[in-house]
Amino acid sequence: MPISADQFDSIDETDDGPTPGTNAHEILSFLEAHAAEAFTQSEIAEATGINKGSVGPTLSRLRDSGRVDHKGIYWRVSDHVRSLDSAAGHADNVAASYEDEPMAYDDWQEHAVDPREDRE
Known part of the structure; x- marks a missing residue:
């Protein structure tokens, strides 16, 4: 459903992080809490309780936005974050x-x- 231009202008952009309760938020929170380590998708799924099939696409979106880094089979929170x-x-x-x-x-x-x- 479209919103009005006034509603669009009133959207608060101060917090551009993932919405709490989403898979992206849960994964990023986990990786931030373990910033000195890198994990496989399976390890992230097990630690966060997120379905393994959802972890990969979520990590890819987080990588595209610069929030996580990926090398080989391992993922970690980005240096920028x-x-x-x-x-x-x-x-x-x-x-x-x-x-x-x-x-x-x-x-x-x-x-x-x-x-x-x-x-x-």
């Missing part, structure tokens, strides 16, 4: 460190980096 997770974790830690002692505006201004500086 791992770097995004790492950056988000770092940002969370930095934000949490400022919650205990908020920085005064003048202090923040002293620590701010001017993006125009240090250019060669």
